[in-house]
Amino acid sequence: MESNDTYLIKRVAITENMDNAHLLEVSGTCPLCGKYMLVAKGKRMNKLYQIAHIYPNSPTSNEVKILKGLERLGANCEEFENKIALCKDCHGYYDDHKTKEEYLNLLRIKKGLLSASKAKIATSHQDLEQxxxxxxxxxxxxxxxxxxxxxxxxxxxxxxxxxxxxxxxxxxxxxxxxxxxxxxxxxxxxxxxxxxxxxxxxxxxxxxxxxxxxxxxxxxxxxxxxxxxxxxxxxxxxxxxxxxxxxxxxxxxxxxxxxxxxx
Incomplete structure (x- = not known):
């Protein structure tokens, strides 16, 4: 980890409300593979997803190198903009096999989701005559x-x-x-x-x-x-x-x- 990188801060626990916000953002499906991320088991819904960091919270020296100079979302790595709900398989693969191309792809997906959310919020206040x-x-x-x-x-x-x-x-x-x-x-x-x-x-x-x-x-x-x-x-x-x-x-x-x- 680069000690002088102010973007990197201590990991922040994800609240239930924030967890729900991330799941809602992707409409319940993994944005990488399309898998539905909740499954009914009896009377309960089981989570098949995790909240992933797009830019890692604790990057390895190799990750620092391959991601150097690339765009990062949010003021720091723990903000909503730098996190996204992924199925457990995609999250694990992304964390272990991160490349510049995969990072930029996930960044593009997140930016699209953020834009769609902003547009939805803006138009939700726009009343339509009955x-x-x-x-x-x-x-x-x-x-x-x-x-x-x-x-x-x-x-x-x-x-x-x-x-x-x-x-x-x-x-x-x-x-x-x-x-x-x-x-x-x-x-x-x-x-x-x-x-x-x-x-x-x-x-x-x-x-x-x-x-x-x-x-x-x-x-x-x-x-x-x-x-x-x-x-x-x-x-x-x-x-x-x-x-x-x-x-x-x-x-x-x-x-x-x-x-x-x-x-």
């Missing part, structure tokens, strides 16, 4: 015949101006939702707005604000899209993920979500 739930509910009732009548022609889409080619899967997903549901969602919003049941401008403003909050915490458009879908689903309990994806895709097309790509 009225948008009406639109989501209407999506669940739509029949195939109505969809066919309202389907957009593919060439009418402008998603390519908003989503770069590196996001191929996201681009295809949004284009598909817009192609099938855009006109239906647009007409539903218009009818409800004209009937005085919703205020479309208010709904659009809330979606835009949530997008800007996510954009502040995340760079990846795929992650931003997923965060907005999760936020919409959390605000409209009982709605399907697909319906929420269709609505967020509508707002990508109508300009509340994502900016036009600058050439």
């Amino acid at each position: 009225e948008i739930i009406i639109v989501i509910n209407e999506l669940s009732k739509i029949d195939q015949q109505t969809l066919q009548k309202m389907k957009l022609e593919y060439q009418a889409l402008k998603i390519s101006n908003k989503v770069e080619d590196i996001y191929t899967l996201l681009k295809v997903k949004i284009e598909t939702y817009v192609c099938i549901y855009f006109n239906f969602i647009k007409e539903t919003f218009q009818n409800l707005d004209q009937a005085g049941q919703i205020n479309f401008e208010l709904v659009a403003s809330e979606i835009k604000t949530s997008f800007l909050k996510c954009e502040k915490e995340m760079i990846s458009k795929s992650e931003i899209f997923d965060s907005l879908v999760k936020w919409l689903k959390s605000k409209s309990v009982g709605s399907s993920s697909e319906a929420c994806e269709a609505v967020i895709s509508y707002f990508v097309q109508s300009c509340e979500v994502f900016h036009e790509i600058t050439k």
Whole structure:
């Protein structure tokens, strides 16, 4: 251990609340192998995970050498930012076979989790008018015949101006939702707005604000899209993920979500 390294401090015991926070952060699955980290045994849930240090608390001379100059998270090695829940197998392997590449990979995963958490906290304070739930509910009732009548022609889409080619899967997903549901969602919003049941401008403003909050915490458009879908689903309990994806895709097309790509 480098005695003059102020990042390294005495090990701090993990409280039950902090343990739960780490498990919640990774949604109960090991971020390295995908294994579920709790198992039911009788009436109890057994832990199959441990809280790992990303940068070691007591690095060996070899670890100091291979990790020298690399980014470290948190003000010291015992902060939440430098720890992550891993299954026992992955934790053991990481501790015994740490390489620069494996360290940077775990660092990247943790930074992504921290960004997602910040975006979730930011959008959780963003209220969504109950009225948008009406639109989501209407999506669940739509029949195939109505969809066919309202389907957009593919060439009418402008998603390519908003989503770069590196996001191929996201681009295809949004284009598909817009192609099938855009006109239906647009007409539903218009009818409800004209009937005085919703205020479309208010709904659009809330979606835009949530997008800007996510954009502040995340760079990846795929992650931003997923965060907005999760936020919409959390605000409209009982709605399907697909319906929420269709609505967020509508707002990508109508300009509340994502900016036009600058050439």
